[in-house]
Amino acid sequence: MLVLNRYKSIVVEEEPYLLELVRYLHLNPLRAQVVPDLDTLDRYPWTGHSALLGTVPRPWQDTRTVLAQFGPTRRRARQAYRVFLHEGVALKRRPDLQGGGLVRSLGGWDAVRELRRGREAYLGDERILGSSDFVESVRREVAQAAPDPHRSAIALETVRARVCASLGIAPPALVAGGRTARVSRAREGIAYLWVTVLGHAGRPLAAPLGIRPQNVYRAAAHGAAAAATWETILSTC
Numbered sequence: 464m465l466v467l468n469r470y471k472s473i474v475v476e477e478e479p480y481l482l483e484l485v486r487y488l489h490l491n492p493l494r495a496q497v498v499p500d501l502d503t504l505d506r507y508p509w510t511g512h513s514a515l516l517g518t519v520p521r522p523w524q525d526t527r528t529v530l531a532q533f534g535p536t537r538r539r540a541r542q543a544y545r546v547f548l549h550e551g552v553a554l555k556r557r558p559d560l561q562g563g564g565l566v567r568s569l570g571g572w573d574a575v576r577e578l579r580r581g582r583e584a585y586l587g588d589e590r591i592l593g594s595s596d597f598v599e600s601v602r603r604e605v606a607q608a609a610p611d612p613h614r615s616a617i618a619l620e621t622v623r624a625r626v627c628a629s630l631g632i633a634p635p636a637l638v639a640g641g642r643t644a645r646v647s648r649a650r651e652g653i654a655y656l657w658v659t660v661l662g663h664a665g666r667p668l669a670a671p672l673g674i675r676p677q678n679v680y681r682a683a684a685h686g687a688a689a690a691a692t693w694e695t696i697l698s699t700c
Contacts, residue, residue: 485529486551489515493552501549512548516541617700619657619671625696626652638673652693654679655686660697 489512490504498504506518513519515526517537533547534540627634629652630645637650650672658665658679665679674682686693 482529482532482547486548487554489548490551490554501552505545515544617661617697619663619668621700622656622661622697623653623671625700626656626693629692629696637671640673648689650674651682651686652689652696653686654682655690656693656697658683659687660694 489510492498492507492510493501493504498507504510504512505516507513508519511521511524511526514521514524515529530537530540530544532540533543623634623637626649627637630649632645632649636646637653653672654665654668657663657668665683666676668679669676672679672682
């Protein structure tokens with residue numbers, strides 16, 4: 464499981480760390496004396512704790528995953544969660560809840576590689592939180608999925624030229640504002656190969672494709688539907 468905040472992204476082994484990490488993070492404002500007591504924390508708007516209790520509703524926050532660990536109904540779950548949080552007030556800082564191993568992925572494992580493509584990669588470190596076996600298993604998966612050096616050296620111009628040629632269009636058509644099916648498909652293929660397969664950042668790809676930065680990942684996701692076709696093209700580069 465991934466736990467994200469503004470400063471770091473943590474890959475978490477759900478048992479037994481998830482609930483302990485939730486409690487530890489949500490008590491941070493109280494521990495740092497940003498709020499004076501737990502009652503104030505219950506209404507503090509800048510933490511997921513208030514959303515879990517329902518005192519500061521945030522429809523976009525997934526509260527179900529955590530509350531499901533505490534009870535069969537929302538009401539009972541919130542009561543049990545509040546007790547669980549109260550029991551953690553006396554706990555001091557927990558080094559064991561601050562990450563069990565630094566990961567700087569070069570691609571491969573989907574969850575870790577996704578962090579590289581988003582803003583989290585620029586705001587902090589990606590860490591693994593879990594038992595020694597769990598940490599080692601994540602490290603091993605990432606290492607085994609390291610990108611092929613040959614593929615890493617493939618230039619964007621090469622990818623763009625090969626995909627466009629396969630669809631019978633010229634690369635300048637991508638930036639001409641066209642919305643034809645072939646142009647759209649070419650954008651999706653290039654985005655899929657460049658971002659998803661080769662693991663590059665998406666934002667710099669916006670200008671060469673003639674689309675907005677926020678649409679690059681959408682194009683890559685659409686391109687995954689024809690993954691076999693695009694990867695065959697990449698194998699010829």
